[in-house]
Amino acid sequence: MLLKFQFGKFSLISLLALTTLLVAGGQLLYQTRLPDDSKIEQWGVLASVQDEEAAQSLLKAAKSGSNLAARALGQTLIHRPDEVSVLEGRRWLQRAAESGDAKANLLLGKLLLKGAPGIPADALAAGPWLQASVKGGQTGGAHYLGLIYRQEFPSQPRSPEKALYWLEMAAKAGIADSQFLLGQMLMTGDGIAPDPDRARIWFEAAAEQDHPEANLQLLMAYTRNELGLKRNAEAEARQLMEAQHSLRHRPPAP
Amino acid sequence: MKIRLPALLRLSLFPLVITGTLLASCGSTDSNIPVNSKATLALLETTDLHTNVMSYDYFKLAEDKSLGFERVATLINTARAEFSNTLLFDNGDTIQGTALSDYQSLINPLPCSQTLAMYKVMNLMRFDGGGIGNHEFNYGLPFLNQVTGSKFDVDGVSNGATPCSGPSFPQALANVYSAKTKAPLFSPYHIISKNVTATAPDGKIINSTLKVGIIGFTPPTIMSWDKRWLDGKVYTQGLVETATKFIPEMRSKGADLVVVISHGGLDNSTYDPTMENGNWHLSKVPGIDAMLIGHSHQVFPDAASTAAQFNLPGVDKAKGTVNGVPTVMANYWGKHLGLIKLDLVFDGGKWNVNSAGTKVEARSIQNADKTYVAVEPTIAPAIATEHAATIQYVKTPIGTTNFNMSSYFADLGEVSAIEIVNQAQADYVSTYVAANLPQYKSLPVLSISAPFKSGFAGGNDYTDVASGNVAINNAADLYLYPNTVYAVRVQGSDIKNWLETAAKRFNKIDPNLSTDQALISSFPGYNFDMFTTPDLKYEIDVTQSEGSRIKKLTYKGAAIDTAAYFIVATNNYRGSGGGNFPGIDSTKVIYASPDANRDVLISYIKNLKTLTLAKNGSDRSWNFTKVTTKGLVTFKSAPNKLSLAIAAGLTNISAINNSDGGTNNLADYAIDLSK
Numbered sequence: 001m002l003l004k005f006q007f008g009k010f011s012l013i014s015l016l017a018l019t020t021l022l023v024a025g026g027q028l029l030y031q032t033r034l035p036d037d038s039k040i041e042q043w044g045v046l047a048s049v050q051d052e053e054a055a056q057s058l059l060k061a062a063k064s065g066s067n068l069a070a071r072a073l074g075q076t077l078i079h080r081p082d083e084v085s086v087l088e089g090r091r092w093l094q095r096a097a098e099s100g101d102a103k104a105n106l107l108l109g110k111l112l113l114k115g116a117p118g119i120p121a122d123a124l125a126a127g128p129w130l131q132a133s134v135k136g137g138q139t140g141g142a143h144y145l146g147l148i149y150r151q152e153f154p155s156q157p158r159s160p161e162k163a164l165y166w167l168e169m170a171a172k173a174g175i176a177d178s179q180f181l182l183g184q185m186l187m188t189g190d191g192i193a194p195d196p197d198r199a200r201i202w203f204e205a206a207a208e209q210d211h212p213e214a215n216l217q218l219l220m221a222y223t224r225n226e227l228g229l230k231r232n233a234e235a236e237a238r239q240l241m242e243a244q245h246s247l248r249h250r251p252p253a254p
Numbered sequence: 255m256k257i258r259l260p261a262l263l264r265l266s267l268f269p270l271v272i273t274g275t276l277l278a279s280c281g282s283t284d285s286n287i288p289v290n291s292k293a294t295l296a297l298l299e300t301t302d303l304h305t306n307v308m309s310y311d312y313f314k315l316a317e318d319k320s321l322g323f324e325r326v327a328t329l330i331n332t333a334r335a336e337f338s339n340t341l342l343f344d345n346g347d348t349i350q351g352t353a354l355s356d357y358q359s360l361i362n363p364l365p366c367s368q369t370l371a372m373y374k375v376m377n378l379m380r381f382d383g384g385g386i387g388n389h390e391f392n393y394g395l396p397f398l399n400q401v402t403g404s405k406f407d408v409d410g411v412s413n414g415a416t417p418c419s420g421p422s423f424p425q426a427l428a429n430v431y432s433a434k435t436k437a438p439l440f441s442p443y444h445i446i447s448k449n450v451t452a453t454a455p456d457g458k459i460i461n462s463t464l465k466v467g468i469i470g471f472t473p474p475t476i477m478s479w480d481k482r483w484l485d486g487k488v489y490t491q492g493l494v495e496t497a498t499k500f501i502p503e504m505r506s507k508g509a510d511l512v513v514v515i516s517h518g519g520l521d522n523s524t525y526d527p528t529m530e531n532g533n534w535h536l537s538k539v540p541g542i543d544a545m546l547i548g549h550s551h552q553v554f555p556d557a558a559s560t561a562a563q564f565n566l567p568g569v570d571k572a573k574g575t576v577n578g579v580p581t582v583m584a585n586y587w588g589k590h591l592g593l594i595k596l597d598l599v600f601d602g603g604k605w606n607v608n609s610a611g612t613k614v615e616a617r618s619i620q621n622a623d624k625t626y627v628a629v630e631p632t633i634a635p636a637i638a639t640e641h642a643a644t645i646q647y648v649k650t651p652i653g654t655t656n657f658n659m660s661s662y663f664a665d666l667g668e669v670s671a672i673e674i675v676n677q678a679q680a681d682y683v684s685t686y687v688a689a690n691l692p693q694y695k696s697l698p699v700l701s702i703s704a705p706f707k708s709g710f711a712g713g714n715d716y717t718d719v720a721s722g723n724v725a726i727n728n729a730a731d732l733y734l735y736p737n738t739v740y741a742v743r744v745q746g747s748d749i750k751n752w753l754e755t756a757a758k759r760f761n762k763i764d765p766n767l768s769t770d771q772a773l774i775s776s777f778p779g780y781n782f783d784m785f786t787t788p789d790l791k792y793e794i795d796v797t798q799s800e801g802s803r804i805k806k807l808t809y810k811g812a813a814i815d816t817a818a819y820f821i822v823a824t825n826n827y828r829g830s831g832g833g834n835f836p837g838i839d840s841t842k843v844i845y846a847s848p849d850a851n852r853d854v855l856i857s858y859i860k861n862l863k864t865l866t867l868a869k870n871g872s873d874r875s876w877n878f879t880k881v882t883t884k885g886l887v888t889f890k891s892a893p894n895k896l897s898l899a900i901a902a903g904l905t906n907i908s909a910i911n912n913s914d915g916g917t918n919n920l921a922d923y924a925i926d927l928s929k
């Protein structure tokens with residue numbers, strides 16, 4: 001089921017050269033022949049359910065210079081279980097990312113942050129790609145930058161202030177996971193004076209998006225008279241129901 | 255049986271054939287319907303029923319009148335009496351959500367020949383059609399295939415010669431496709447021939463046939479929510495693309511009306527084919543006469559709604575329209591019935607909606623005086639057996655314990671209610687890692703949890719499971735919150751930081767103060783995580799400042815290697831950054847399991863059968879660092895529980911009184927930290 005690509009010792013160089021040639025050539029010669037976006041998106045969907053024909057179509061379009069296809073192909077390949085596919089997927093993502101595709105930047109940043117078969121997790125290497133994704137309008141990148149600054153690394157101390165900056169940007173863009181984490185930092189006073197009212201507002205925003213942990217936090221706040229909330233049997237019953245129910249459909253991570 | 259089956263078939267098919275013929279003749283006489291004849295059609299919606307058939311709470315084993323299909327059925331009857339023409343549809347999230355649904359799917363799986371309790375009563379109420387929600391996929395595709403009487407052509411699903419028993423009404427789902435065949439999993443749409451009574455311009459009552467097309471959608475995000483069942487087997491398509499493709503097809507096949515049954519809410523952010531709540535965009539696809547929506551557990555229309563999704567541009571929360579399309583959402587668990595009344599006018603060729611007459615409402619089962627409508631009396635008897643079996647299942651002992659499992663002294667290090675939870679989590683995660691995460695199989699698996707019930711609300715707010723039988727409803731006492739098991743991969747330094755944060759549970763104690771000092775701070779008990787294993791040991795020195803209290807942290811007898819990696823079994827709250835423990839968040843999660851900690855605990859106890867104090871309730875990982883204090887170090891717990899502390903070996907605790915003077919059923923105790 002894998003795309004059959006054998007890369008020898010000169011693979012990276014030859015691939016880059018080939019890619020550059022193909023991109024340039026593709027853009028000059030085949031620009032008008034590239035399939036339309038909706039078709040590429042559909043191939044992406046089908047390739048993700050192991051439709052080899054769709055994967056080959058993506059490959060052809062990617063080779064012809066389509067960044068959308070390069071991203072879709074990369075996205076499919078990095079979710080496969082074997083190293084060869086993942087590494088190849090990373091190369092396609094990187095090509096799309098370097099060509100300015102913000103979603104590809106985000107996917108690549110996430111891949112490096114979390115790691116995958118053949119790719120050790122490396123939060124600091126992920127940073128620049130995530131920054132580029134945010135510049136390109138993908139606020140999901142801000143969420144992951146927030147996560148990185150919450151962490152302590154041997155070469156980079158923890159920076160709650162920077163984490164707050166990025167998480168707030170992502171929270172304002174509506175990302176529930178960021179709203180929850182921002183709420184946690186405001187609730188406990190991490191890098192900022194504790195602000196239970198603002199924390200509650202972010203927890204409520206996340207809870208409205210069926211964020212299970214935000215619903216649980218509000219439930220616990222009601223039962224403990226925290227965050228400006230007071231014991232209230234009806235509200236607690238509703239929060240308990242929502243916390244339980246939303247576990248089965250959390251807002252997807254950015 | 256061989257003789258009976260065809261007879262039954264004939265019996266059931268005969269009326270269908272007759273109806274079909276009658277409808278066909280009605281259809282052919284439609285050209286005789288006078289122009290400007292008028293009819294009223296009420297579309298009725300239930301949504302997110304979640305198998306709440308009875309007004310009953312299986313956790314509390316008690317009636318709950320505020321919910322239940324048996325009450326919303328009464329509203330259905332009322333609406334049917336009120337409007338001459340009605341169509342009853344369900345929006346989905348129907349077959350999952352209570353102990354009854356777990357019982358029929360997981361505990362005592364329904365045989366092919368039987369109909370799910372939920373569908374049984376919906377058949378009884380003569381539903382005209384239904385959609386498919388995201389929760390329909392929770393028990394996997396083979397189960398969904400069986401109980402809906404479908405014939406999925408999907409990898410991993412096997413089909414008998416004839417479909418299993420299922421709903422007697424058509425189900426539509428247009429945006430989920432089989433990876434194997436590229437065909438929709440369910441029929442994407444149905445066109446229902448509805449015999450309606452109408453009024454001719456001269457006032458005469460006439461009959462006509464209305465063709466109502468229903469098309470169903472589910473959130474494309476099912477692909478991540480039920481990844482374990484769906485990955486590689488099915489794929490989704492966007493709502494807008496799918497509707498744009500099928501609605502003209504439905505019209506060309508004669509649909510007078512198109513009703514969308516879309517499980518999802520409203521979201522006006524940039525359209526994406528994978529968005530969860532795509533109905534705001536869907537409403538803009540031409541040709542939709544009405545939308546029945548759900549999933550968000552909200553009421554729409556509701557002029558007072560503060561929900562962000564009902565305060566978007568184009569949404570009229572008082573009238574119940576989305577970009578002009580009449581839309582209803584009927585809350586959840588049978589609390590409301592959605593109703594869209596459409597006035598129809600015959601133009602000589604077909605029936606059209608006169609939008610001036612449209613009225614949308616969500617009717618509550620709660621009356622204005624706070625009482626609830628009566629139950630529809632035929633519902634309970636129809637599922638009496640299933641209901642009784644579920645109650646029996648909830649009450650059935652899952653094991654026995656030779657010790658009292660309580661949290662009265664958990665803050666002081668007593669583990670009788672904690673260790674069993676940690677053991678169950680560790681066992682579950684170890685098994686998963688061994689089978690699925692070979693890259694981590696050499697790492698030690700530790701497990702951590704907190705006493706969720708630690709007296710905040712008074713003396714009754716403690717876990718207390720008596721020795722003897724342990725039943726499923728006791729598991730909620732041992733594990734209060736609806737969490738799922740998460741596994742994080744952390745280093746020794748993270749564990750130290752984790753415990754330092756947990757140790758904020760205590761005030762800083764000054765040994766030289768001769769006055770009483772309260773030991774427990776305002777730091778929440780649900781964040782007081784602790785290990786309970788002989789492998790990991792530590793002391794908490796409460797005379798030190800926050801961040802410097804964890805002492806002598808050892809793993810297997812040696813000081814913990816701060817760079818070494820460990821897997822820690824915990825819950826989704828902590829794994830998602832809840833409590834703001836430094837470094838603990840989604841970047842550390844190696845397994846976000848779909849299984850509830852409580853369910854993991856239940857199956858662990860079921861496997862062990864017998865819990866003993868020695869094996870499951872006495873392994874402490876931590877002690878307070880010994881210090882002599884001039885004054886008393888005090889804390890509160892429920893009164894008259896000292897004997898439990900002593901039995902658990904906490905001989906340094908003494909009771910000060912039997913009531914702290916308050917009204918919360920709490921008493922004062924002291925702990926001698928020098929012992």
